[in-house]
Each structure stands twice: as structure tokens, then as C-alpha cells.
Amino acid sequence: DTAVSQTPKYLVTQMGNDKSIKCEQNLGHDTMYWYKQDSKKFLKIMFSYNNKELIINETVPNRFSPKSPDKAHLNLHINSLELGDSAVYFCASSQEGLRYGYTFGSGTRLTVV
Amino acid sequence: GDSVTQMEGPVTLSEEAFLTINCTYTATGYPSLFWYVQYPGEGLQLLLKATKADDKGSNKGFEATYRKETTSFHLEKGSVQVSDSAVYFCALSERNNNDMRFGAGTRLTVKP
Numbered sequence: 001d002t003a004v005s006q007t008p009k010y011l012v013t014q015m016g017n018d019k020s021i022k023c024e025q026n027l028g029h030d031t032m033y034w035y036k037q038d039s040k041k042f043l044k045i046m047f048s049y050n051n052k053e054l055i056i057n058e059t060v061p062n063r064f065s066p067k068s069p070d071k072a073h074l075n076l077h078i079n080s081l082e083l084g085d086s087a088v089y090f091c092a093s094s095q096e097g098l099r100y101g102y103t104f105g106s107g108t109r110l111t112v113v
Numbered sequence: 114g115d116s117v118t119q120m121e122g123p124v125t126l127s128e129e130a131f132l133t134i135n136c137t138y139t140a141t142g143y144p145s146l147f148w149y150v151q152y153p154g155e156g157l158q159l160l161l162k163a164t165k166a167d168d169k170g171s172n173k174g175f176e177a178t179y180r181k182e183t184t185s186f187h188l189e190k191g192s193v194q195v196s197d198s199a200v201y202f203c204a205l206s207e208r209n210n211n212d213m214r215f216g217a218g219t220r221l222t223v224k225p
Contacts, residue, residue: 004156033212041151041200041218048212056212090156094213101147101206102213104156 006105023091032074033092119216132190136203144205146186
């Protein structure tokens with residue numbers, strides 16, 4: 001059983017389109033995250049939800065909107081995609097307090113053409 | 114704010130060589146420290162962790178010791194294998210914080 005699953009794994013789309021990435025965790029964790037990894041492997045946190053409540057909202061264009069329908073799901077919707085949005089997006093989850101670290105999904109490689 | 118600095122890569126070693134990847138941190142409190150590994154095309158996996166000073170985390174032959182006096186958490190392995198080729202990330206989290214700070218990653222390539 002996959003602990004943190006993301007779909008799709010690959011996403012190729014044209015500039016200006018709107019797309020969504022879905023994430024689900026079956027670990028019973030309270031907190032979920034979205035990270036963006038650029039081509040140099042640098043990881044930048046975008047959002048964090050704790051029990052469906054937004055707790056971290058970094059400086060991210062407002063074209064990016066997270067949605068958490070329940071504590072096991074955190075989706076990422078991106079409007080008006082731009083070339084610079086091309087990256088790998090990782091979902092992660094953790095127990096509150098972070099003593100045990102994150103469990104990451106396998107990533108979604110987004111390519112905007 | 115809290116931050117992690119790790120040695121720049123890439124690092125290229127021959128099989129069975131000794132590995133050290135340096136990691137130092139800046140934190141206001143008493144963070145937990147982690148090493149994650151990312152194999153090509155995959156997500157990050159927790160490799161080892163330490164939650165207080167002088168703790169040693171270990172897994173799959175890798176070790177790291179939480180050194181408060183030098184604010185370091187260097188990753189070591191006595192004899193690397195080709196299968197250890199990956200990107201390694203050092204990270205920290207403070208108690209009562211809801212996010213984790215990652216280093217920039219160090220790419221390791223092990224040649225046969």
C-alpha cells in the first residue's frame with residue numbers, strides 16, 4: 001500500500017492551461033505539504049495544511065491554490081500555467097511535531113510547453 | 114531563521130570508498146535533524162534522524178551524529194556502493210514548527 005500517493009506522475013501541458021495535482025495519504029497523519037523542486041534539486045515549501053486548515057502559505061503566485069477536502073487529501077490547482085512552473089511537485093505528510101520527519105510522495109513532474 | 118547548509122556537490126567516489134557529506138545548521142532552539150535520500154526519478158526517503166544532542170542516527174550503513182557544539186550533522190558511510198548514487202538532503206525541524214528546512218542537496222555518484 002502506497003503511503004503518500006500523487007497523481008499524475010507526469011503532466012505535460014501548454015502555457016495558459018489550468019491543471020490539478022492530487023495527493024492522498026493513508027498514514028493517519030495530521031499535516032500535509034506541497035513542495036516544489038527545481039531543476040537544481042532545491043526544495044521550496046509552498047503550502048501546509050493541518051487537519052484541513054491552511055497553516056503555511058509561502059510566497060507563491062496566487063495562481064496556485066491548495067485545497068484540502070479532508071485531512072487525508074491535499075490537492076494543488078494551478079491556473080494560467082507558465083513556463084517557469086515547470087518543476088517536480090512533491091506532496092508530503094507528517095505527524096504533528098515533526099519528530100519523525102516527512103513521508104514524501106513520488107512526485108509529479110510538470111512540464112509546461 | 115533556521116537554516117541548513119550542506120556541502121556542494123557533485124561528489125564522485127569509487128566503490129568501497131569512504132563517504133562524508135557535511136551538514137551544518139542554524140537554529141534558535143533544539144531541532145530534530147534528518148538525512149533524506151532521493152534516488153533518480155523518485156521522491157525523498159527518510160534515511161536517518163536524530164532528535165537530540167549526541168544522538169547517532171544510522172541506517173543502511175550510513176551514520177550521522179548530532180553535534181550541538183559544532184551545530185553539525187555530517188553523513189558518513191564506510192564503504193559506498195554503486196547503488197548509493199543519489200541526491201542526499203540534510204534537514205531540520207524545530208519543535209512546535211510545522212515545516213522542515215532542507216539543505217540544497219548533494220549529488221553522490223559512485224563508480225564501479
